[in-house]
Amino acid sequence: MSRHKLVKTMNLDDELDDFDGADFDDGYDESEALTADDKARLENGVREVHSILGPSVNVSEKSIEDSLWHYYYDVDKTVNYLLQQQAPTVPVIPLEDNQASSRAQFKHSTSSLFCGMERCCDVPFSLQGFFADATWRHVPPERQGEILIEPLYPRGGLCGGSPGAGEAKISKLAALAAARKKKENEKHTCAESHESNASVAMLEKLDTRTPSAEASDLKGPANSGPDTQSVASQSRPTRHGLRYPSKRRDYSPAGSFGKGTPKEAPPHASESENPAKEATPRSNPTAAPSVFAKTMFGDAQDPILSVMPPIQSLALSFPRSSGAKAKSDPFAGPSPDDVVAKAQSSSKGVKAAKKAAQSAKDDKATNDITANIEAVAIDEGPKPRSKNLDVLAEFEKSRAKNAANFIVIGHVDAGKSTLMGRLLYDLKVVDQRTVDRYRKEAEKIGKSSFALAWVLDQGTEERKRGVTIDIAMNKFETSKTSFTILDAPGHRDFIPNMIAGASQADFAVLVIDAGTGNFESGLKGQTKEHALLVRSMGVQRIVIAVNKLDTVQWSKDRFDEIQQQVGAFLTAAGFQSRNVAFVPCSGLNGDNIVKRAEDARASWYTGPILIEQLEASEPTNRSLDKPLRLTIADVFRGGVQNPLSISGRLDSGCLQVGDRIVTMPAKETAVIRGIEVDLEPADWAVAGQNVVLHLTDIEQQYLKPGDVICLPSALIQNVTAMTVKILAFDHLTPMHVEVHRGRLQVAGRITQLVAVLDKVTGAMAGKKKPRLVQPGSVARVVVQLDSAVPLEAPGKVILRAGGQTVAAGLLE
Amino acid sequence: MADRRRINPPSGPTITPIFLASPSDPPTQPPHRTRPPHEIRKIFLKTGLTPSASGSAYLELEPSSSPKPTTCVDRSTSALKLTCTVHGPRPLPRSVPFSPHLLLTAHVKFAPFASKHRRGYVRDTSERDLSVHVETALRGLLISERWPKSGVDVVITILEAEDDGPAFTEGGSGGAGDGAGGLSGWGMMSVLSGCMTVASAAIADAGIDCSDLVSGGVAAVVRQPSFPHTQTGASKASPKEIVLDPCPSEHADILAVCVVGYLRSRDQITEIWTRGDMEGLPGEEGSEQSNFEVLLDQAVEAAVSSRLVLDAALKEATEYKLQKMAPALPSSGEKVKGSD
Structure with missing residues (x-):
């Protein structure tokens, strides 16, 4: 009912008897004691076999018994097997003797398989050979793990049916065990028609295992029995899966040919172990040249040509050695990349060296690198180089004329610009044609009286409005002094520009309109303010040009009145009376400016005229020995050659080309590339001069009007x-x-x-x-x-x- | 003024008609293989053919059939003739982007007269195909990282190509069938094998660093005719056989062909090309080798044989170079390239 009961009642012995394997557990003992029935059948069978085979065939009793036992007393099969066994025994013996030499004759057969087996047993295993085909440090992973080396088995015997002395019993047992198992498989697989052949093949296969089976038996009975076969197969390294990576081919030409499967070298055999095999040369399939090839290479059989192969004679006839050789070796010189890299590295060094050379101006000693870079043209153009002048000494030497800047101030419409235009016109600084043109243009817009003012008022806005807006600068020379005119705007809206101009002036020319009512309004207006401003800016000397006296018929009374009023005011403003001079003049007509008035009504004035008053101004003491200060008046592009230029008046100090300067408040350095003094190129400039500096090594954003230029040694704070x-x-x-x-x-x-x-x-x-x-x-x-x-x-x-x-x- | 127009000859086969000496002559047999199946045709190989190239080589296979004059349309003189020139290594032109390796370019071109079907001047698909195969075979050979920013051109000109056998269309398993020339079939395999060998020799002649020499080998599965005089009608029952270095004109029925580029010293294969039906090969039953492996092994066998020629040719060239360099030096084969 329940399973427990079934187990309890089960007869263990019976069950085990049924189990097929139970017989083999103690099969060794059983073989010694065959049952009487078996013995009888065995004897019967032997007799039958003997009768069939006849006396001609020499088969031992034992082999017959073995075969009968194997075939379960089937006499026909036994006879078949024995007959087949008899045939190959004849050639086997000589083959063993000279198998090394005549291996090529072996076809795929059992005997050839044996050959391989025997050979491999003879030669000891060497690890070197095992790894012969593996490159150094690149042993395939599948071969790194376990190395199962087949033990050196003793020589295998012949086939199971052969009458080997003493081996029969063991082989019989092994055969028995294997055969039974095989038989069972065979039952399923083998077709009935092929039965006898299959059986033979089966026995042969069985025999290949014999050596291992023997070895197992020698070790002890525990290994014998039905497991022998599996033991034997395990003891052999199974390399079928790993065959390809380690396959070392046996290149014997005929050894493996024809049947499809090349003979697999035994697992632990390699070429190095088989010098005899290596030595067998393969026939070299080199052909003689064809007729066509002979035309190119000549006949190799020709004794003359064979001494020196024709190919070389062909090659030598070409000019391969000299010119073509150099061309054919494109890697002889440094590569283009190397050349570029070398040039780059050297130029880097040069840049550093260049900077050093700039800072040390006197460094005449140039090393090779700087010499090289100077040879190389750089797009920046020549570097500004200081001439290392003693500027003060140069200035002393060159001092021929006094230089003076004066600012022209006065109320709006006092005639400042016209007065200066007349001055320039009379001094021939401006030619007649220009003034005529201005006059014509001025008449066109109905302002003929402004013609001379246009000499200084260049801007269209200034001309249209008839007023000066920004400081106009012009230059003229007399026999004694060179003057720079700073024409200030009189309008009160442009006072800052006037202040800017006043800061550059050595003295001032105050222009006063002597016209009725105009003087009074001017005194209340910018006349007073301007006078105060220029005094505040440090101008000490002032020349008062009483203008437009022709409109009041050169009245001396009017002149005196103006002189008295203005003189009082200027004294109050801080001017010393000796530094104040009055000149009656007419700018429009040019009276008492460069030449005396021709009008008889003006004859009462015998004092110095305007130009004489200007020349009488003492040269101002220039602060040459003070640190450099230059207030930038303008920043502009000075042309193609000079992308960045500044203009301004040198307040103090001196400078020369090549100087390194600092602009404040940006604190950026620049190098002076060129200097223009009064529109003339110069190498140096001193305080008091209006200069244009062409700069390099600086961006425009660091330069603004009003900034101060100074030297790095004496910075302004x-x-x-x-x-x-x-x-x-x-x-x-x-x-x-x-x-x-x-x-x-x-x-x-x-x-x-x-x-x-x-x-x-x-x-x-x-x-x-x-x-x-x-x-x-x-x-x-x-x-x-x-x-x-x-x-x-x-x-x-x-x-x-x-x-x-x-x-x-x-x-x- | 010279006429510069290129006048193409007729595109069809141009075979000179050969007339029978007398009608009583026995009809000629189609050529058949006289070599043993495991023997390859003899090879003639020389290096240094082209002086202007860095390296060059010439290879030809001897005609397999007896060179006795035949009276019919002659198919037996099919032989392979190849020249190979190697230019370089030379610096890459500026237009080519940077390459840390040696750039290998292989050009295979049939001469217009190489096969019986006339070839054009422009490379066709089969030539480009061969170029790719050769390039693959050689790429595994070169130690290209030793030549950065350099290129090498391998130009192979096929002067005479292998003709296809008559059975190509019948076999049909190749299935290439671009139809332009008769050579798109089995003959291409032998050509490729020769191309690899000759290119290897030329590269060695140019002195480009190689890890080994590649030699080509071909093996084919053919149906053995029961008796050579009958036509292929009876061949269905006849056994299949593997032959080395098949000459397509000699075999009525080629079933499969395998060509390998084999590095013998390293025991490596850089190029395999197999076509055809490999079923039912005569092999050892129970063997774990597939039919393909069996065929491959035989192709390798053929490659090993041709390697012997390659070694001998290079040895000869090297000895001569040594002689030329130092006449006093006794010429020894120590510096023979590639021979292990």
Whole structure:
């Protein structure tokens, strides 16, 4: 019912008897004691076989018994097997003797298989041979793992049926075991018709295992039995799967040919172990040249040509050795890349060297690299090189004429530009044709009187409006002095431009309109302011040109009146009377400017005319020995050769071509490439000159009008707060102001009124911290600037607020 | 002014008619193989043919049949004649992008008169196909990283090509059938084998660094005619056989062909090309080798044989070079390239 019961009642012995394998567990004992029935059948069979075979066939009893046992007493099969066995025994014996030499004769047969087996047993295994085909350090992974080396088995016997002495019993057992198993398989696979043949083949296969079976038996009975076959197959390295990577071919020409499967070398045999096999030469299938080839190579059989092969004679006839050889070796020289890399590396070194050479100006000793780079043309053009001049000495040598800048100031429409135009015209700086043209054009727009003013007022806006807007600069020379005119705008809207011009001036020419009512309005207007400004900017000498006297019939009374009023004012503004000169003149007619007035009504004036007054101005002392200061008036492109140029007046110091300068407040360096003084190229410039500098090694963004150029050795400081001693023109409170210094304009505010000072002595007067500074008084104030600007004492600044000049001062 | 027009000859086969000496002559037999199946045709190989090239070689196969004059349309003189020139290694032109390796280019071109079917001047598909095969075979050979930014051109000109056998269309298993020339069939395989061998010799002659020498080998599965005089009608029952270096004109029925480029010293294959039906080969039953492997092994056998010729030719060339370099030096084969 239940399974437990079944197990309990089961007779174990019976069950085990049924089990086929049980017989083999103790089969060894059983073989010794065959049953009586078996013995009888065996004897019967032997007798039958003997009768069939007859006496001619020499077969031992034992082999017959073995065969009968194997074939289950089937006499027919036994006889068949024995007969077949008999035949090959004849050639086997000689084959063994000379198998090494005549191996080629073997076809695929059992005997040839045996041959391989025997051979491999004779030769000891060597690891070197095993890895012969593997490259160094690249042993295929499948071969790195386990190395199963087949033990050296003793020589295998012959086929199972042969009458080997003493071997029969063992082989019988092995045969029995294997055969039974085979038989079972055979039952399923083999067709009935092929039965006998298959059986024979089966036995043969069985025999190939014999050596291993023997070995197993020798070791001990435990290994014998039905497992022998599997043991034997395991003991042999199974290399079928790994065959390809390690396959070493046996190149014997005929050994494996024909049957399809090349003879597989035994697993542990390799070429190195078989020198005899290696030695067998393969026939070299080299052919003699055909007729066609002979035409090219000649006949190899020809004894003359064979000494020197014809191919060489052919080759030698070509000029291969000399010219073509060099061409044919394109790798002889350095590669193009190498050449480029070399050039690049050398040029890098040169750049560094170039900088060093610039900093050390006197360095005449140039090494090879700098010499090389100078030979190489660089697109920048020649580097500015300093001539190392002693500028002051040069200046002393060249000093032929005094130079003077003067600014022309005055109320709007006082005739400043016309006066200067007349001056230039009379001095032949401007030719007749130009003035005629201006005159014609001016008449066209109904402003004929402005013709001479147009000499200086070049801008279309200026000409249209009839007023000067920006500082106009022009230059003329007399026999004694060379002058630079700075024509300032008179209109109050352009006061900052006038301040910029005034900062460059050595002295001033104040033009006053003597016309009725015009003088008075001018005195209230810009005449006064301009005079105060130029005085504040440090101008000490002033020439007053009383203009348009022809409109008042050269009235001496009018002139005296003006002289008295203006003189009083100028004295109040701080001009010394000896530095003030009055000249009656007419700019439009040119009277008393370069030549005396021809009008009889003007004969009352015998004093110096304008040009004489200008020449009488003393040369200003130039601050040559002070550090270089140059306020940039303009930044522009000076032409194709000079992409970046600046203009301005040298306030102090000197410079020359090749100097390295610093622009403030940007703190960028530049190199002076060229200098123009008064539109002429020059090598140097000194204080007081208006110069144009052509710069290199700097970007335009670092240069603005109002910036200061200085030398790296004496930098001007950027300041954000300053104390100024001022002359107030208006009421001053702590307030927002615009600070002007030349072109420089910066917003700021008066943060502190420190003190009101005495005008003459400069000592403290009044309260310490006034709330208000009255107009005309001198005070000390602190000005905070919105941005840092280059300023230094003693610099003159103008403070303006709301379009009015509120104060002028001196940095402290 | 010279007429520069290129006048093409007729595109069809141009075979000179050969007349029978007398009508009583026995009809000639189609050529048949007289060599043993495992023997390859004899090879003539020489290097240094072209002086202007860096390396060059010439290879020809001897006509397999007896060179006795035949009286019929002559098919037996089919023999392979190849020249190979190697130009380089030379610097790459500027237009070519940077390459860290040696750039290999192989050009295979049939001479217009190479086969009985006339070839054009422009490379056709079969020639380009061969070029790719040769390039593949050689690429595994060169140690190309030793020549950065360089290129080498291998130009193979086929002066005389192998003709296809009459059975090509019948066999049909190849199925190439581009139909332009008769050579798109089995004959191409022998040509490729020769191309590989001759290119290897030329590269060695040029002195380009190689890891080994490649030699080509061909093996074919043919149906053995029961008796040579009957036509292929009875051949269905006849056994199949593997022959080395098949000459297509000699075999009525070629079933499969395998060509390999084999490096003997390294025991490596750089190129395999197999076509055809490999079923039912006479092999050892129970063998684990597939039919393909059997055929491949035989192709390798053929390659090994042709390698002997290659070695001998290079040895001869090297000895001569040594002689030329130092006449006092006794010529020894120590520096023979590739021979292991």
